[in-house]
Amino acid sequence: MPTRSKWPLTCTDAPSATCDLGPEHRGPGAGVSTVEGMTADYAKRERRLYDATDEPRGGVLRVVRRGRGPVQVVDEHAIVHETPTLRARVLARGLRLVVKPTLTLLPFNDSTMRFMRRVDAMTARGPRSRYVEPVEYRLGGVRVEAMTHRFGPSSEMTVLYFHGGGFFSCGIETHRRVCERLALATGGTVISVDYVQLPEGAVADSVADAVRAYEALLDETDHPGKIVVAGDSAGGYLAMKVAEVATRRGLERPAAVIGFSPLLSLDPDRFDKGVEQVSRMNDAYLPLRKIRVVRRRWLPESSEIEGFDSPLDAAELIDSPTFLVAVEDEILRPEVEAMAVQLAARGVEVETHLWRGQVHAFPVLADVLPEAREAVRLAGRFARLAVGEDVEPEPDVTTREGVREEPIVGEIVPEEPQGGEVLDGVVVDGVVVGEPVSATPPAAAPPRAPAPRRWWQFWRRS
Numbered sequence: 241m242p243t244r245s246k247w248p249l250t251c252t253d254a255p256s257a258t259c260d261l262g263p264e265h266r267g268p269g270a271g272v273s274t275v276e277g278m279t280a281d282y283a284k285r286e287r288r289l290y291d292a293t294d295e296p297r298g299g300v301l302r303v304v305r306r307g308r309g310p311v312q313v314v315d316e317h318a319i320v321h322e323t324p325t326l327r328a329r330v331l332a333r334g335l336r337l338v339v340k341p342t343l344t345l346l347p348f349n350d351s352t353m354r355f356m357r358r359v360d361a362m363t364a365r366g367p368r369s370r371y372v373e374p375v376e377y378r379l380g381g382v383r384v385e386a387m388t389h390r391f392g393p394s395s396e397m398t399v400l401y402f403h404g405g406g407f408f409s410c411g412i413e414t415h416r417r418v419c420e421r422l423a424l425a426t427g428g429t430v431i432s433v434d435y436v437q438l439p440e441g442a443v444a445d446s447v448a449d450a451v452r453a454y455e456a457l458l459d460e461t462d463h464p465g466k467i468v469v470a471g472d473s474a475g476g477y478l479a480m481k482v483a484e485v486a487t488r489r490g491l492e493r494p495a496a497v498i499g500f501s502p503l504l505s506l507d508p509d510r511f512d513k514g515v516e517q518v519s520r521m522n523d524a525y526l527p528l529r530k531i532r533v534v535r536r537r538w539l540p541e542s543s544e545i546e547g548f549d550s551p552l553d554a555a556e557l558i559d560s561p562t563f564l565v566a567v568e569d570e571i572l573r574p575e576v577e578a579m580a581v582q583l584a585a586r587g588v589e590v591e592t593h594l595w596r597g598q599v600h601a602f603p604v605l606a607d608v609l610p611e612a613r614e615a616v617r618l619a620g621r622f623a624r625l626a627v628g629e630d631v632e633p634e635p636d637v638t639t640r641e642g643v644r645e646e647p648i649v650g651e652i653v654p655e656e657p658q659g660g661e662v663l664d665g666v667v668v669d670g671v672v673v674g675e676p677v678s679a680t681p682p683a684a685a686p687p688r689a690p691a692p693r694r695w696w697q698f699w700r701r702s
Contacts, residue, residue: 311568314577315592317584321611324597328609332599335525344527348534350439356409369420380456382449383434385412387423396463397428397495397627400454400482404473404501404601406534407446408438414604415472418616421606422470425620431457435478443477443506444543450478451485451546458492466627469494469560470619472601473572476502480551480558480579487557488547496626498563498619501601504575505550506538522569524599531571555582561589563622565603565615568596591622 311320324332346352368374373390376383399422403415412432423430435449458464469479476499486493539549548554552575562583566576573594580592595602595611603615621631 311594311596313594315580315584315590317590318577318580318592318594321593321595324595325610328597328599328602328611331605331608332524332597335599339525340523340527343525343530348530348537353408353439357411360405360410360414363414368416369424372420372423374416379431379433379460380452382453382456383412384431384453385416385419385434386429386431387416387419388429389423389427393429394427395466395624395627395629397426397466397468397623397629398457398461398463399423399426399428399430399468399470399498399623400457400479400494401430401432402435402450402469402471402475402478403432404471404475404503404604405437407443407474407538408534415475418472418604418606418612421613421616422620425617426468426623427620428466428468428623438537442540442543443538444545446474446478447481447485447545450482454482454486454494455491464492466495467492468496468498468623468626470498470500470623471502472500472604474503476500477504477551480504480554481545481547483558483560484547484551484554487559494560496561496563496623497558498623499576500565500603500615500619501567501570501572502551502564502576502579503572504552504579506535507550523571524567524569526571526600528571552579552582555579556586558583559586559588561622561626562591563619564590564592565619566592566594567598567600567602568594570600572600589626591618593618 311322313320371390372387375386377386378384401415401419401422403410403412405411405414412434415432419430419432431453433450433453435453436445454467454469457467461467469482471477471479479494479497479499480502483494483497485491539545547557551558562580564576564580566573577592580590583590593615595615598609598611599605602609603612603619606612606616624631
């Protein structure tokens, strides 16, 4: 059951908690004691604010203790995953204790961005999938890397993937493993886009690269109606912008949009997202105060984004089936739920998954978390259904080139008992293959005596 906080928080319609003294308390010489007046006003405001939580109203933030009770949802059709694994809990705790304080104290400048790119390059030195064949080339002048199953794609779908990183970190290398797993889950071709980021370009330049790659893919592919755009965090922002701009320009709309903790507003710290916020924002590693600093670099005065700055304002222009993943207490959850509600109200097919105990954009950690692998699998299934393909079982390896299937011809025959034993075997090419089985069960072994207590085993009885 939701618990009412002692200090309720509100979005927009609750009374302000700032001190607003009456005229009798605004200066020396007032007829009433300033201290007594301040105390009375403070008590009155707190009582009014506390009583406001007794009545459920639109726009009120009902604070719920993290991890207590069922996950509170805004979208009644959302699919909730409430039980995190031990590995997920340990990872979230480690990021909260180490990474979040570091990001909070780290200054955001060009030197910091170059340092984070060096860290990304070191973390990307992992093993690659032996089942995926990568090909690097340029798509519409943008560097991309295409990944398909080395036996060839089993689907005509193409997934255009945009990596996350706040528009200033990460790249194709850091998100290669999730793209490989997405290629295996969908059976199609996954193209990871290396769009321009800070400090070389602003968000408007990133959007231009994403749209340019999508337009070039429409011209090159044989199946333009089976293109799925996907991304995590900032990459989810670009996926939504591609769907919006495609509608504005009259292009073939994406067959589906996949967003793993997508950034749907360039003001993620604002509360007025049009939905009731039902959980406290307590992101595992994204500091809220740092986003306000990064926003100044996202939207410089000299740049202009095509269409709306925030995809949340462009829900009327997005008609593609949408798959969304969010975490219970992450910063971006309110806008993800707001987008899901808006799209569903217009009749757009939406599948939303809410996970408890995970970190922001956790599907990228598919090599570490079983929940991430499940999220990628669900996204692949949604994409196959969106492009009109059946969700098939795992491919039969015997149908691949160079693999033969040789049946074994034989029959099971009973053998006559000899010497109190029965042979339970299989006759293959005239030879009995099997082991003699005794007709009587073996006698149970006698129980072993307990080992004597050692001098250091103080908890055992002698």
